[in-house]
Amino acid sequence: MNASCVSSPSPITENIVDELRRIAPGGVCCNVDLAKVSRWKIGGRADCVVSPATHDEVKKIVSFLNSRNLSFLAFGSTSNLLFSDQGLRAVAICIGPRMSGVEVDGDCFHVKGGTWVPSLARSVARAGYSGFEHVCGIPGTVGGLVMMNGGSLRRSASEYLVEILSVTATGETRITAKEDCGFGYRRSHFQDSGQIITGVTFRFEHRDLYSQIRRRMLTILSDRRAKFPQRMPNCGSVFKAHDEMYAQIGPPGAVLDKLGFKGRRIGGAQVSLEHANFINNVGGACASDVRRLAHEMKEAVFAETGYLIEPEACFVESCGRVRPLI
Numbered sequence: 001m002n003a004s005c006v007s008s009p010s011p012i013t014e015n016i017v018d019e020l021r022r023i024a025p026g027g028v029c030c031n032v033d034l035a036k037v038s039r040w041k042i043g044g045r046a047d048c049v050v051s052p053a054t055h056d057e058v059k060k061i062v063s064f065l066n067s068r069n070l071s072f073l074a075f076g077s078t079s080n081l082l083f084s085d086q087g088l089r090a091v092a093i094c095i096g097p098r099m100s101g102v103e104v105d106g107d108c109f110h111v112k113g114g115t116w117v118p119s120l121a122r123s124v125a126r127a128g129y130s131g132f133e134h135v136c137g138i139p140g141t142v143g144g145l146v147m148m149n150g151g152s153l154r155r156s157a158s159e160y161l162v163e164i165l166s167v168t169a170t171g172e173t174r175i176t177a178k179e180d181c182g183f184g185y186r187r188s189h190f191q192d193s194g195q196i197i198t199g200v201t202f203r204f205e206h207r208d209l210y211s212q213i214r215r216r217m218l219t220i221l222s223d224r225r226a227k228f229p230q231r232m233p234n235c236g237s238v239f240k241a242h243d244e245m246y247a248q249i250g251p252p253g254a255v256l257d258k259l260g261f262k263g264r265r266i267g268g269a270q271v272s273l274e275h276a277n278f279i280n281n282v283g284g285a286c287a288s289d290v291r292r293l294a295h296e297m298k299e300a301v302f303a304e305t306g307y308l309i310e311p312e313a314c315f316v317e318s319c320g321r322v323r324p325l326i
C-alpha cells in the first residue's frame with residue numbers, strides 16, 4: 001500500500017459553497033456521511049458534494065474550482081470506489097441521477113453521463129438492438145462504466161461506443177472519438193486525464209426481437225444473482241482478470257477460492273462466501289480493513305501462482321486522488 005496524499009487541499013469555505021449553489025441550484029450537499037451513501041458503506045465525511053444537472057454546469061463548476069485552486073474529483077454511483085476513513089476534503093462532483101437521460105436518433109443513442117446502466121440496457125433492448133445485454137446487471141452510471149470500460153462475459157462497454165463528450169480538467173468542452181479513448185481491458189485514457197464524462201454516444205448495429213433480447217437479459221441477471229453476493233455492501237470484483245492466469249489457471253475468484261479465502265475476515269471486511277473475488281462489508285468495515293484484506297489476497301495469489309493481479313476497485317484518498325485500491 002502506497003503513501004497517501006502529500007498535501008491537503010484548500011478548505012471549502014462557506015463562500016465557495018454559496019457559489020457552487022449558485023452554479024448548480026439544488027445540487028449541493030455539505031458534510032455528507034460517505035459511510036451512509038457510498039456503495040461499500042465505508043468512508044468518513046465529504047465536505048462538499050455537488051451534483052450538476054447539465055454539461056454547462058459541470059464546465060462552470062470546474063472553471064470556478066480551478067480559479068480558486070481547489071481539488072475535485074468526479075464519481076457516479078460509487079460502485080467501484082472505496083472512500084478513505086478520513087473522508088474527502090476535495091469537492092466531489094457527482095454525475096448521477098440529476099444528469100441522466102437518453103436521446104435516440106436512428107441507431108445512435110446519445111446518453112447523459114449519469115444515466116443508470118441497467119436502464120440504458122433496457123432502452124437499447126426495447127429499441128430492438130442486441131449486443132448490450134451484457135451490461136444489464138452492472139450497477140453504475142454510464143460515465144463510470146465508460147471510464148472503467150466495464151462490461152461482463154468478456155465484453156466491454158466501448159464495443160459500440162462512437163464518441164465521448166467531456167469537460168477537461170481546465171473546464172473546456174471536448175469530444176473524443178472512440179479511437180482516441182485508449183480503451184483496453186477495464187482501461188481508458190480517461191482514468192488519467194482528469195476529464196469529466198458528461199455524455200456518451202453509442203451506435204448499435206445488430207437488430208433482434210425484443211422478446212429474444214429480454215430473454216437473454218433475464219438469463220444474465222439470474223446467472224449474476226446465483227454467482228454474486230446480493231445482500232451485503234460490496235464493490236463487485238476486487239481484482240481484474242489477468243489474461244495469462246485466466247488462460248492457465250482461471251479467474252481471480254476461482255484462484256482465491258482454491259486458496260481458501262472465502263469467509264476470510266479482517267475487521268468488518270470479509271471475502272464473500274459466494275464469490276472469492278468480492279469483499280463484503282459485513283458491518284462497520286473501515287477502508288483500512290478492506291485494503292489489508294485485498295493486500296493479503298494479492299500476495300497469496302502471487303505466492304501461489306507467480307501472477308500479480310491488479311485491483312479493479314479504486315481507492316479515493318481524502319485529498320480527492322483516485323488510485324488503485326492497493
Ligand SMILES: Cc1cc2nc3c(=O)[nH]c(=O)nc-3n(C[C@H](O)[C@H](O)[C@H](O)COP(=O)(O)OP(=O)(O)OC[C@H]3O[C@@H](n4cnc5c(N)ncnc54)[C@H](O)[C@@H]3O)c2cc1C
Pocket residue numbers: 039073074075076077078079080081095113114137138139140141142143144145146147148149150151152195196197198228234235236237314322
Ligand atoms: C455488485 C456489483 C457488481 C458489479 N459488476 C460489474 C461487472 O460485471 N462488470 C464491471 O465492469 N463492473 C462491475 N462492477 C463495478 C462497477 O459497477 C462498474 O465499474 C461501474 O461501471 C462503475 O460506475 P459508477 O457510476 O458506480 O462509477 P464510480 O464507482 O462512481 O466511479 C468509478 C471511476 O470512474 C470515475 N467516474 C465515474 N463517473 C465519472 C464521470 N462521469 N466522469 C469522469 N469520471 C467518472 C470515478 O472517478 C472512478 O475513478 C460491479 C459493482 C458491483 C457493486
